[in-house]
Amino acid sequence: MGASGSIIDLFAWGGDGWTRPLLTGLGVTMACACIGYVLGVVLGLAVAFAKLGSNRWLGAAATLYTTLLRGVPPLLVIFLLFFGTNGALMWVARGFGYTGYIEVDAFTVGVMAVAFVSAAYSSEVFRGAHAAIPVGQFEAYTALGLRPFAGLWTVIIPQMFRLALPGLGNVWIMAIKETTLLSVISLAELMRVVGVAGRTTGQPFIFYGVAALVYLVLVAISSRAFHALETRMRWA
């Protein structure tokens, strides 16, 4: 394990080089973040409307959900899902008469964790966006004869997305950062690969440094992209 001159060998493409495993890890990270984020935003929209709606019990449940998921460390949520989903699914399956063993893999747990946490944060973002829409818009679609659901879908929600864009950008960056925590449940995403690489080669500093740079670049690109999107949508 010579330290000098070996950096090129470390990051060689084929053979014992680590570039390919690192890229695979990055792929898993991005897949987990993307799927979890999209599911989270959809769920967040539903939770936001549950909070805004007239049903008191639904509203209370939604408020409890956001308070809980925003007040508790994401790592704890990951542990809950990691240790809890198998049991919960088997319990449900037993109700249908299935008594076998069900196991959920780490990737699904990871996606669920990212989705649940992003849903809690994005629901608050959506609620803020809903509050920022002028009352005139609501009155306008009523005056045009649209039913509440149609008005919401065609008039209010598109505007909500525009107003929510900066907040949704923050939630996306948070989703990327949360995927790093999934290495503790041995999902082979970037952090896990980097840890293995550091242990095998005896050069953890270099590999964790690479991970830091990759995340820095990812976050920088993301915030640029969201800024560009905001300026484009401002006059839409």
Add this chain to the structure above:
Amino acid sequence: MDLETALHVATELAGAIWVTLALAAVTLPFGLILAGLATWARRSRYRALRGVASAYVLAFRSIPLLVQIFVLYYGLSQFAWLRASPAWIVLKDPFACAVIAMSVCAGAYTAEVMRGGLAAVPQGAIEAARALGLSKFKTFLLVTIPIAIRRALPAYSNEIVVTLKSTSLACTITVMELTGVAKDLMSQTFAVIEVFCMVALIYLLINMVLIFLLRLVERWLTPPYQRKPMFASARRAVAKRLSAEAVSQKG
């Protein structure tokens, strides 16, 4: 969950609360000091200093905290000269590593909060103070800082909650705080939901107490004529319900 496991879980968690609180209590002051330095440097007249401070804030807000902790705890052990140096006494200790990494990260986030607070100070107040003959330093100390602190406090209480939640990452480097203990308990007792609910309740309670204390500080810093009564919205709701009941009883 039977009574015996419940007691076992409760005692284990009670011990871990102190570790979490200790982590947060050490991290927050260090974070404040670092944030103060960064804010001062970002307002400095030397471009190099401003650049360094801005780079610090940008980098440490962008890189996930877990990566920072691992670089510090696992990454630095690669260097033999560091292991031989006296700094290793600190760097080999997981608690110290967690505190250092979290403080540096919290410092970067808090620097943004401070910048927001300073930007929210009305220019007119500063001009008024200068017109009254206060020196630049006195204006900063007596006018800018009190207003900025008051404006920054709501954002800072958010920051405290974030820091409290980030202490959970210390369990990845063997500091057994609440989340780490919860993980062990979940895998030992299989009472996953129960353990989760208890730990979640503890975190929420700590959050609530901290936020309440910060509200008190904010109120204390607000001049009396601007103060709003505490629990204004709750009081209004109760009053509304009472009056509604009175009306319905009359009718």
